[in-house]
Amino acid sequence: MNKGVPQLDAEGQLRHLLCIDGLSRELLLRILDYAETFRGVDRRPVKKSPLLRGKTVVNLFFEPSTRTRITFELAAKRLAADVLNLDVGQSATRKGESLANTLRTLEAMHCDMFVIRHPHSGAAHFLASRAVPHVSVINAGDNCHAHPTQALLDMFTIRRHRPDFGALCVALIGDVLHSRVARSEIRALQLLGAGEIRIIGPRTLIPADLKRDWGVRVMHDLREGLRDCDVAICLRLQRERMQGHYLPSLGEYYHRYGLTERSLAWAKEDSLVMHPGPVNLGIEMDAAVAEGPRSLILEQVSNGIAVRMAVMALTLGRAASQRRK
Amino acid sequence: MKIAVRGGRVVDPANQLETVTDLFIDSGKIKGLGQAPKAFQAELDLDARGKLVLPGLVDLCAHLREPGQEHKATIASETLAAAAGGVTSLCCPPDTHPVADLPSILELIQRRARQAARTRVLVCGALTRKLAHRELSDMDALRREGCVAVGNARTPLPDSGLLRRAMEYATTCGLPLHLYAEEGSLSGDGMVNEGPVSTRWGLPSFPEVAETVAVARVLLLAAQSGARVHLCRLSTAASLHMVAEARARNLPISADVGVNYLHLCDTDLGLFDSSRHLRPPLRPESDREALREALRQGLLSVCSDHQPHEPEAKQAPFQATEAGSSSLELFLPLMLRLVREGHLELSQAVSAVTHHPAAVMGLPRGTLGVGAAADLCLVDPEAEWTVSPEELLSAGKMTSCDGWRLHGRVTHTLLDGRLVFERARQET
Numbered sequence: 001m002n003k004g005v006p007q008l009d010a011e012g013q014l015r016h017l018l019c020i021d022g023l024s025r026e027l028l029l030r031i032l033d034y035a036e037t038f039r040g041v042d043r044r045p046v047k048k049s050p051l052l053r054g055k056t057v058v059n060l061f062f063e064p065s066t067r068t069r070i071t072f073e074l075a076a077k078r079l080a081a082d083v084l085n086l087d088v089g090q091s092a093t094r095k096g097e098s099l100a101n102t103l104r105t106l107e108a109m110h111c112d113m114f115v116i117r118h119p120h121s122g123a124a125h126f127l128a129s130r131a132v133p134h135v136s137v138i139n140a141g142d143n144c145h146a147h148p149t150q151a152l153l154d155m156f157t158i159r160r161h162r163p164d165f166g167a168l169c170v171a172l173i174g175d176v177l178h179s180r181v182a183r184s185e186i187r188a189l190q191l192l193g194a195g196e197i198r199i200i201g202p203r204t205l206i207p208a209d210l211k212r213d214w215g216v217r218v219m220h221d222l223r224e225g226l227r228d229c230d231v232a233i234c235l236r237l238q239r240e241r242m243q244g245h246y247l248p249s250l251g252e253y254y255h256r257y258g259l260t261e262r263s264l265a266w267a268k269e270d271s272l273v274m275h276p277g278p279v280n281l282g283i284e285m286d287a288a289v290a291e292g293p294r295s296l297i298l299e300q301v302s303n304g305i306a307v308r309m310a311v312m313a314l315t316l317g318r319a320a321s322q323r324r325k
Numbered sequence: 326m327k328i329a330v331r332g333g334r335v336v337d338p339a340n341q342l343e344t345v346t347d348l349f350i351d352s353g354k355i356k357g358l359g360q361a362p363k364a365f366q367a368e369l370d371l372d373a374r375g376k377l378v379l380p381g382l383v384d385l386c387a388h389l390r391e392p393g394q395e396h397k398a399t400i401a402s403e404t405l406a407a408a409a410g411g412v413t414s415l416c417c418p419p420d421t422h423p424v425a426d427l428p429s430i431l432e433l434i435q436r437r438a439r440q441a442a443r444t445r446v447l448v449c450g451a452l453t454r455k456l457a458h459r460e461l462s463d464m465d466a467l468r469r470e471g472c473v474a475v476g477n478a479r480t481p482l483p484d485s486g487l488l489r490r491a492m493e494y495a496t497t498c499g500l501p502l503h504l505y506a507e508e509g510s511l512s513g514d515g516m517v518n519e520g521p522v523s524t525r526w527g528l529p530s531f532p533e534v535a536e537t538v539a540v541a542r543v544l545l546l547a548a549q550s551g552a553r554v555h556l557c558r559l560s561t562a563a564s565l566h567m568v569a570e571a572r573a574r575n576l577p578i579s580a581d582v583g584v585n586y587l588h589l590c591d592t593d594l595g596l597f598d599s600s601r602h603l604r605p606p607l608r609p610e611s612d613r614e615a616l617r618e619a620l621r622q623g624l625l626s627v628c629s630d631h632q633p634h635e636p637e638a639k640q641a642p643f644q645a646t647e648a649g650s651s652s653l654e655l656f657l658p659l660m661l662r663l664v665r666e667g668h669l670e671l672s673q674a675v676s677a678v679t680h681h682p683a684a685v686m687g688l689p690r691g692t693l694g695v696g697a698a699a700d701l702c703l704v705d706p707e708a709e710w711t712v713s714p715e716e717l718l719s720a721g722k723m724t725s726c727d728g729w730r731l732h733g734r735v736t737h738t739l740l741d742g743r744l745v746f747e748r749a750r751q752e753t
Contacts, residue, residue, distance in 0.1 A: 100640060100641070121526055121597070122528070122642045123642035123644075123645075125597045126641065142642070144529075145526055145527030146527065183527055209520055209521060209524065213521040244513075
């Protein structure tokens with residue numbers, strides 16, 4: 001049976017990173033602080049830190065991804081781990097059994113960490129529930145459920161610019177219903193005590209009871225939603241959303257919810273713009289905003305490496321220290 | 326064979342009977358209660374002291390998986406599980422492979438069930454050919470082969486036009502309809518109740534309206550056609566409300582709920598617990614309470630909704646798993662649990678799994694009156710056991726109640742006065 005597993009070990013250390021749910025504020029801050037120590041690594045002549053030397057990290061991607069996979073790969077390599085990239089086609093995932101089998105096969109090769117992206121919510125939990133004790137699982141996105149490293153790197157990025165979360169008004173704009181990023185982001189912002197969390201988008205793309213169940217403010221009007229806003233995080237819109245009648249057209253979405261220089265003027269003057277990428281220019285935002293002075297989009301990418309290094313070092317480092325005991 | 330069942334608490338709600346007495350069986354019928362018939366010489370004496378003597382359970386829905394999915398279960402394996410669960414009549418839905426839309430498929434199922442000779446197997450024929458919902462099945466041919474109803478198994482209902490004609494034609498053939506109410510355009514690929522659980526776990530949602538819209542449409546069309554309709558696996562309070570209202574208008578409507586839904590709710594999904602992946606999905610606690618209340622009012626029958634699966638069907642990421650739980654052997658203990666927890670009277674619990682469902686299928690069973698067929702089971706109500714794969718005779722070992730401590734075990738099951746199951750003593 002698949003009852004899931006807690007992501008912390010008996011001592012409260014990070015064993016897996018599956019979702020933000022279940023992390024404490026202290027642990028989240030520890031990850032962010034630890035990530036700060038890796039931020040400079042890529043500017044050194046030798047961009048490596050040997051914390052994971054001799055470890056094998058497997059990138060198990062059942063869904064296409066460029067930046068997430070590459071930043072995980074870079075993070076692992078900068079920690080001196082051996083990295084194996086497995087891009088498994090979606091066809092292989094149709095039978096869940098193959099995931100269990102893949103795990104057993106790779107465990108037989110004594111791999112130490114699995115970074116998994118999968119088109120099924122709960123896939124990372126499933127893998128973690130079956131992993132042998134010394135193996136760690138990092139969720140790199142499971143369908144609409146969670147993308148915890150994205151949320152961590154976004155918190156890391158926000159914190160570098162606006163350290164006082166309590167004073168912040170953060171807006172998440174777009175398709176929250178299908179967004180693993182939004183789910184993880186909201187939890188992380190709540191853990192850090194964000195002053196106000198707003199969700200902006202059409203009713204078709206926002207879970208019905210989000211306000212009641214998650215205690216966030218749900219708004220359907222961009223102008224109203226951006227008022228006094230410090231950080232605007234746009235979510236990626238899948239182009240196939242017209243098929244489920246979620247939207248009439250991309251043009252209409254852009255007109256109502258696209259970030260432009262004009263609509264951004266409704267937010268605070270020094271507001272920040274973020275996007276998990278890749279950006280659909282002319283849909284979620286236009287190029288002037290994406291490349292403009294308020295955009296942190298490229299910084300998010302490079303911070304992603306430091307944050308993923310921190311997560312990997314914490315989880316595998318924990319395993320190493322346990323074995324020594 | 327002459328059998329005496331001595332000293333048990335005989336519970337027969339159809340006859341308002343609940344008393345400690347002896348029961349005498351001859352030639353497949355109950356021949357005496359309390360008083361033995363003249364010159365009765367028992368060939369088999371069953372000591373029922375401390376036990377319940379109940380009518381054999383009548384199960385409105387148990388998937389046997391044969392033909393076509395013998396890797397999950399077979400008629401032989403599941404009818405044994407049924408007998409071990411005290412079930413003496415069960416109805417299997419038409420979603421076999423191939424679909425039970427032809428007399429030959431019905432004949433095959435019934436023949437294999439007769440060979441197994443553990444429990445009476447009735448078949449619900451397919452409403453439409455291949456359950457594709459494009460053409461009606463040859464319902465009259467199915468009726469001649471002995472099907473008790475026609476239904477859509479667990480597929481979304483067809484369009485309104487087809488559904489209307491299906492009701493009219495089934496009524497022409499004298500067949501009731503067993504309809505599972507799901508509006509496919511609203512349920513989509515939904516797997517969990519739409520609400521906090523789907524939001525939190527990012528799982529595709531199956532909203533309440535996907536059921537209630539379908540129930541409303543069925544009831545409107547049933548009122549128009551006069552069809553005799555049984556609504557299967559209701560899960561929401563709003564559906565029950567509509568059914569109660571239709572019955573108040575004397576429409577020939579009945580309904581059932583799967584036994585799991587009386588115990589579990591959506592928050593029991595825990596961390597992606599695929600053993601609780603059911604269809605329709607588990608609903609919020611308020612719906613579970615409404616289901617229990619409807620049961621107290623006698624509005625519902627309860628079925629096992631038995632769905633045996635091979636382990637691989639459940640051991641995968643939640644979204645990749647199959648819905649359903651193996652329930653035949655938990656059916657009666659789970660009903661008794663409702664009694665122990667004070668949600669139901671014993672007679673209400675027994676009615677909901679015996680003479681109520683028998684009436685739904687027009688089956689003269691589910692009672693222990695003198696002259697009735699001797700379908701009955703003996704239950705040790707205090708026997709405590711833990712649900713685990715090793716404890717189950719069903720080929721489907723995956724249940725949504727794994728590890729639960731349950732009270733009540735069937736020790737003997739009689740079908741037409743024949744002992745079809747006896748539990749070895751150390752097991753009880």
